[in-house]
Amino acid sequence: xxxxxxxxxxxxxxxxxxxxxxxxxxxxxxxxxxxxxxxxxxxxxxxxxxxxxxxxxxxxxxxxxxxxxxxxxxxxxxxxxxxxxxxxxxxxxxxxxxxxxxxxxxxxxxxxxxxxxxx
Amino acid sequence: xxxxxxxxxxxxxxxxxxxxxxxxxxxxxxxxxxxxxxxxxxxxxxxxxxxxxxxxxxxxxxxxxxxxxxxxxxxxxxxxxxxxxxxxxxxxxxxxxxxxxxxxxxxx
Numbered sequence: 001x002x003x004x005x006x007x008x009x010x011x012x013x014x015x016x017x018x019x020x021x022x023x024x025x026x027x028x029x030x031x032x033x034x035x036x037x038x039x040x041x042x043x044x045x046x047x048x049x050x051x052x053x054x055x056x057x058x059x060x061x062x063x064x065x066x067x068x069x070x071x072x073x074x075x076x077x078x079x080x081x082x083x084x085x086x087x088x089x090x091x092x093x094x095x096x097x098x099x100x101x102x103x104x105x106x107x108x109x110x111x112x113x114x115x116x117x118x119x
Numbered sequence: 120x121x122x123x124x125x126x127x128x129x130x131x132x133x134x135x136x137x138x139x140x141x142x143x144x145x146x147x148x149x150x151x152x153x154x155x156x157x158x159x160x161x162x163x164x165x166x167x168x169x170x171x172x173x174x175x176x177x178x179x180x181x182x183x184x185x186x187x188x189x190x191x192x193x194x195x196x197x198x199x200x201x202x203x204x205x206x207x208x209x210x211x212x213x214x215x216x217x218x219x220x221x222x223x224x225x226x227x
Contacts, residue, residue, distance in 0.1 A: 003162070033214060040128070042205050042217030043163070056212055091163070095213060106213055110163040 002026065004111035006092050012117045013082055020078045021114045025094030032075050033108065034067055035091040036060065043091055049075060050097060082118045089113040121145055123208050125218035132196050133226050140191040140221045142180075142206030151209040152189040154180055155217075158202045166191075166204070176200070196225045 005024045013019050025032045030051050035043035046065070047057045051072040061067075064082075069075040079086055092111045122145040132138045144150055154166040167175045169182045169189060180191045189206060206218040 031213060042220050045214045048212055048214055107165055112162045
């Protein structure tokens with residue numbers, strides 16, 4: 001499978017602990033996105049990278065959250081001092097920067113997500 | 120802020136019946152809209168985009184700027200269409216704003 005891969009798929013952690021998720025995008029995709037999804041809701045945008053540069057962060061991304069993409073390939077999302085409200089699915093996605101409007105060149109492809117449960 | 124609204128959380132239809140999933144968006148310029156689908160135990164994947172004006176798996180969606188809607192339709196639902204469907208709108212930076220999703224259950 002050469003799609004977006006995420007690790008771990010499931011994580012249970014105690015409140016106050018730090019957790020880190022990894023995302024490997026589709027090869028050569030220069031844009032990488034993080035979304036969060038809670039039960040009964042659609043995915044909500046958190047942040048995105050173009051190559052190694054983090055270009056936008058949502059207000060949902062509190063100071064406890066940090067994302068990196070050091071070499072413009074894989075990315076990590078770290079949550080420090082987790083709270084029960086952080087329990088959610090964390091989705092990673094990737095796309096090419098360029099593509100014609102009518103082509104699928106800039107289609108956003110999603111990973112299977114990382115489930116976080118904070119107890 | 121751009122919003123995407125899917126008023127129905129659950130749609131239950133019989134096989135062979137028509138199905139229509141509603142999607143409304145907040146007006147702002149020229150929207151680029153999508154439908155994503157998530158089958159059981161699979162990842163979220165693109166179903167169709169309005170700009171392509173295509174039919175995928177028998178589904179079509181028409182952008183109605185007057186009503187700010189992008190409803191998804193299929194004339195004859197199949198059991199394999201049972202899934203979660205999300206309407207989404209592209210924002211700056213190629214990121215997506217999603218609706219809350221509609222679960223479709225097609226009964227035999």
